[in-house]
Amino acid sequence: METAIISGKGGTGKSCIAAAFASLLNPVVLADCDVETANLFLLFDPLPEETQVFIGGRSAHIDGTLCTNCGLCMEYCRYDAVYLSDGQVAIDEANCEGCGLCSRVCPRQAIAMVDNDKSRLYSGSFRHGQMIYARLAPGEDNSGKLVGLVREKASALALDKQIEDILIDGPPGIGCPVMSAITGVDRVVIVTEPSMSGLLDLQRLLEVVNGFGPSTWVILNKHDLHPAMARRIESFCRKSGIAIAGKLPFDPLVPEAMVHCKSIIEWAPHSGVARELKKIWNTITNQTDNNLWKHKTRVSTPD
Amino acid sequence: MTTHAARNDLAFRIAIASGKGGTGKTFVATNLFYSLLKQNIPVTLADCDAEGPNDAIFFPGRPVRSLPVTRRTPVIDERICTFCGKCRQFCSFHAIFMLPVSRVIRCMDELCHGCGACLYACDAGAISEKEVQMGELNVFSVTRTARIVESRMQPGFPSPVTLIKAAIREAGHANTPLPGHSVLPGHTVLLDAPPGIGCPFVQTVSLADYVILVTEPTPFGLSDLKQSVECLQTMEKPFGVVLNRAGTGNDGVNEYLDKEGFPLLMEIPFEREIAFNYARGRLVCKSWPGFQHALVKMHELIRRTYGNGHHQR
Structure with a gap:
């Protein structure tokens, strides 16, 4: 079973909740798909057993000895990535999208496309099973592709180590990396918080998720910080037919656990938040399994 | 990694960024914007988080102008x-x-x-091109000297970079003010940056003259701060740090800043009331003059140290 935990808005507590579920599942394959700013390895300190290089696109490099400054590349580039520096044509790396058109049009073959090879994918064991995480080099493209690679690795490890559950800690936003993190999963858990931004980001995220069709759950984190807004989000979910798996209160124990590099389940297993998280996990798994079971019987019934 | 894209405006751009989401970028950006406009300092806030633009909800009002942003895509016969x-x-x-x-x-x-x-x-x-809309820019007029430019991407597009560039260009254009507006050369443009350290983040900060990094005192906050710093250093961007929710978590961030000698611009204490007001879409600095004053001072210090922007590049 693959479960993805996502949130449109950052900082809603997605990683802390993913860490808690990982402690509950034990053994689990934990895939940190927040490849731009991976954090779970800080809590779980996995033993890096394997490192892979990820090519996150390409960028153009000009050979100054061949370039005649004809400016054709500048004319064709649509990203303002070619500019004149003291009369010499140069590439602006921040703007270059790696399309390679400049190197195609160059009459002197002075522009080479070089692989961006600074991103890495790590995998190894940790105290609750296996873990995969990645590090996208700053400014590099294709984080969606890297997310896909992290998930591929997770599936391979799950098969290899005979572990049933894969837990995905997803990236923020609504873009390509998120779609890559939830494609084909069995369950999606959206973590949100009771604020105006929390509600708006949840609505935008649902537009994306609805296209994918797995069973979807919402966890309302820190609900007591703004009870009225929490009610508004609850009623929005009811109207849209999205089940709320549970609500978590704001509790200083959660950041405290993080500071000690523990999940809340490990740090305070008998706290209210930990108990609530266990309940939430049971709700999600029982319901999803029931649905799947129903689905399976329906499919296997002969006409 | 440096950027040399042509600058055709005279604004001074301050990006408000953080690797980790939810540390308070929008919180700092909106409160700073309000504090400056209260002082009649000409200011434009560009919401560059095209995947989740939320700045405008703090300033009620309809957009006075809406501009579609398109991208070319091939049509093959x-x-x-x-x-x-x-x-x-x-x-x-x-x-x-x-x-x-x-x-x-x-x-x-x-x-x-x-x-x-x-x-x-x-x-x-056999190939021609057509324009497809990937999103829009919404321009809000808040006061005579303060505007918000919001970038908003339609779900399903691979990259918001084109939109972000368009928003920053629009925000900096002192020569196309709204009717009844007086946007002065050298006005401040605040860029509320998208989270992460990927393309959208780099695109935003590469167009900034100064970067404010917002973080929180937790191991997650510190780890992401270090990544953002590493990135800004390769881009040779001057930056300072705002520590949000100070008093919770641990001292890791302070120790790191001390050791490296990076400027700590401000510490914002954690208070339930701040979180509560922010969640309601209220501007905390309205009922907290000390915070407003500190934000204005911070802006003044940045502008005094790093100038007016137009002599750069």
């Missing part, structure tokens, strides 16, 4: 196409789908970056 495959070979994003036997060829818009390489590749003249 199957009747003219010779199925030579050159366009597919030229496409770096694997966006050309082709079945020569069934005479099917098309561009997959969700992969296309609109670079024009296929158009250049085609010898048969």
Whole structure:
């Protein structure tokens, strides 16, 4: 079973909740798909057993000895990535999208496309099973592709180590990396918080998720910080037919656990938040399994 | 990594960024914006988080102007196409789908970056281009000297970079003010940056004259701060740090800043009331004059140290 935990808005507590579920599942394959700013390895300190290089696109490099400054590349580039520096044509790396058109049009073959090879994918064991995480080099493209690679690795490890559950800690936003993190999963858990931004980001995220069709759950984190807004989000979910798996209160124990590099389940297993998280996990798994079971019987019934 | 894109405006741009989401970028950006406009300092807030723009909810009002942002995408005429495959070979994003036997060829818009390489590749003249809308810019007028430019991407596009560039360009244009507006050369433009350290983040900060990094005192906050700093250092961008929710978590961030000698611009204490007001879409600095004053001072210090922007580049 693959479960993805996502949130449109950052900082809603997605990683802390993913860490808690990982402690509950034990053994689990934990895939940190927040490849731009991976954090779970800080809590779980996995033993890096394997490192892979990820090519996150390409960028153009000009050979100054061949370039005649004809400016054709500048004319064709649509990203303002070619500019004149003291009369010499140069590439602006921040703007270059790696399309390679400049190197195609160059009459002197002075522009080479070089692989961006600074991103890495790590995998190894940790105290609750296996873990995969990645590090996208700053400014590099294709984080969606890297997310896909992290998930591929997770599936391979799950098969290899005979572990049933894969837990995905997803990236923020609504873009390509998120779609890559939830494609084909069995369950999606959206973590949100009771604020105006929390509600708006949840609505935008649902537009994306609805296209994918797995069973979807919402966890309302820190609900007591703004009870009225929490009610508004609850009623929005009811109207849209999205089940709320549970609500978590704001509790200083959660950041405290993080500071000690523990999940809340490990740090305070008998706290209210930990108990609530266990309940939430049971709700999600029982319901999803029931649905799947129903689905399976329906499919296997002969006409 | 430096950027040299042509600057045609005279604004001073301050990006408010953080690697980790939810540390309080929007919180700092909106409160700083309000504090400056209260002082009648000409200011534009550009919401560059095109995947989740939320700045405008703090300043009620309808957009006074809405501009569609489009991107070019190829249209391939199957009747003219010779199925030579050159366009597919030229496409770096694997966006050309082709079945020569069934005479099917098309561009997959969700992969296309609109670079024009296929158009250049085609010898048969089978490829033309059309504009597709990828999002919009919404311009809000808050006071006579304060505007918000919001970038908003439609779900399903691969990258918000084009939108972000358009928003920053629009925000900096002192020569196209709104009717009744007086946007002065040298006014401050605040860029509320998207989270992460990928392309959208780099694009935003590469166009900034100064970067404020917002973080929180936790191991997650520190780890992401270090990544952002590393990135800004390779870009040679001056920056300072705002520590949000100070008093919770641990001292890791303070120790790191002390050790490296990076400026700590401000510490914002954690208080339930702040979180509560913010969640309600209220501006905390309205009922907290000390915070407003500190933000104005911080802006003054940054502008005094790093100048007016227009002498750079």
